[in-house]
Amino acid sequence: MSQEEKKSRNGGRREAEPERREKKPSRRRRRAGISGVLLYVLFIIGVSAFLAGVGWVAANDVLALNKPEHTAIITIADGEKFGNVIDDLKENGIIEHKSFFWIFSVMTKSKDKIAAGTYELNTDMDYRAIITNLGSHSASRQEVTVTITEGMTVAQIFQLLEKSGVSTVEKLNDTAANHDYKFSFLENIPLGKATRLEGYLFPDTYKFYMGQDPLYVINKMLVTFDAKLTEEMRQQILDSDRTIAEIVTVASLIEKETDGTDQGKIASVIYNRLDHPNAETAGFLNIDATIYYVTGKTVTQADYQGVESPYNTYLYKGLPPGPIANPGMVAIRAAMNPDSTGYYYYAMNSKTGLHEYSKTYAEHQQKLASFGD
Incomplete structure (x- = not known):
């Protein structure tokens, strides 16, 4: 067939070109697509896990699940802002998440139910119980x-x-x-x-x-x-190789043996006796107040040996088993920071109302004789 005939059959048009084949994507492009899908799936899983975690954390706080046992005292002043109350709950360890508690209070319309007063709360209480207790109107x-x-x-x-x-x-x-x-x-x-x-x-x-x-x-x-008992004080006690119980026990002895003016010296006598058991005092504190703690009455020194108790510091060496009173902060600080002295004895001068101190038993006896009691 001539070229003119071909042209005539095609209506004067050129013969159509064959369709182009689609090219297959390269391996690199396929890998990129798979990676994108994988990242998206991982993102969805991560978001879901995060939301599930948030939900569990919220439930744990709202419903008081698996929380360590803890009790705290919360005081609400007249007209105190609700935000301050939430801050107190958080600072005292009653709730973990302030935002959750705020949302719960708004949703349950319980913000206005809280009354001024002092309350005891604990971590066993869920949000509803906390709100109920804070609205108990105990201030009345x-x-x-x-x-x-x-x-x-x-x-x-x-x-x-x-x-x-x-x-x-x-x-x-x-x-x-x-x-x-x-x-x-x-x-x-x-x-x-x-x-x-x-x-x-x-x-x-x-x-x-x-x-x-x-x-x-x-x-x-x-x-x-x-x-x-601040963190600094606790650290100081720890560094001293003594325990809080020992410090409080010594402080209670100081509290009972002084009139509030010479705690540091009394503390030094106690520690000198404790730390030097080979001295004349042989590790005995010989503190009258420990006898009174046991008997509840004044007992003459002649009868001290007959008081059978580990609190009897005339009969047993070292500190009594525990404190004999509730000391104040001055006595506690004296127990932590005793004066540095060589004293092992003290006695009250009835004429002056003051304690006088001695390094030896002989000196102590001389002072007792001079008091004229």
């Missing part, structure tokens, strides 16, 4: 002020609280003996006796309500002790 109950003075014993404190109408001695003793308060300084003190808290009910002025829960009352004093 009669409030009393109780002053615990330095050197008071657990027994004396509980008697004062009963006299003030806060609780009864029986309830306070039972709670002190058997409730496992979660404070590090109580970890090695066994349950069973109210005196296990001796030394740790910090002297201060407290506000309580009539008929208050003894768990709250005792916890408030323990929280105060815990707050007063």
Whole structure:
């Protein structure tokens, strides 16, 4: 066929070109596509895991699941902002996430249910229980002020609280003996006796309500002790190779043996006797206040040997088993920072009302004779 005939059959058009074949994507492009899909899938999985984790964290806090046991005292002032209340809950370890608590409060319309007052909360409470407790209007109950003075014993404190109408001695003793308060300084003190808290009910002025829960009352004093013993003080005690229990015990002896003016010197005598058991004193503290703690009455020195108790520092060497009173901060600091002296003896001069100190037993006897008692 001639070229003209071909042209005529095609209507004067050129013969159509064959269709082009699609090129297969290169291996590099296929790999890039697979990688993109994989990254997207991993992203979706990651986001899902994150959201699931957030959901679990939220549930753990909202429902109080798997939270370590902890009790705290929360005080809400009249007109206090709700945000400040949430801050207090967070700082005291009752909640973990302020934003979740805020959202819960808004959704349940419970912000306005909170009342001014002092409350005891714990980590066993879920958000609803926290709100309920903070709205219990305990502030409407009669409030009393109780002053615990330095050197008071657990027994004396509980008697004062009963006299003030806060609780009864029986309830306070039972709670002190058997409730496992979660404070590090109580970890090695066994349950069973109210005196296990001796030394740790910090002297201060407290506000309580009539008929208050003894768990709250005792916890408030323990929280105060815990707050007063700063991290710097704890580190200093640790560096001294002594324990908090030993420091508090020495502080209680100082509190009972001084009039508040010479704690450092009394502390030096106690430590000199403890740290030099081969001295004349042979490791005996010979502190009258430990006898009184056991007997509750004044006993003559002639009868001291007959008082069978590990608290009898005339009969047993070293420190008594625990504190004999609840010391204040001055005595605690004196126990941590005793004066540097060579004294092993002291005695009260009845004429001056002051302690006089001696390095030897002979010197001590001479001073006693000079007092003319």
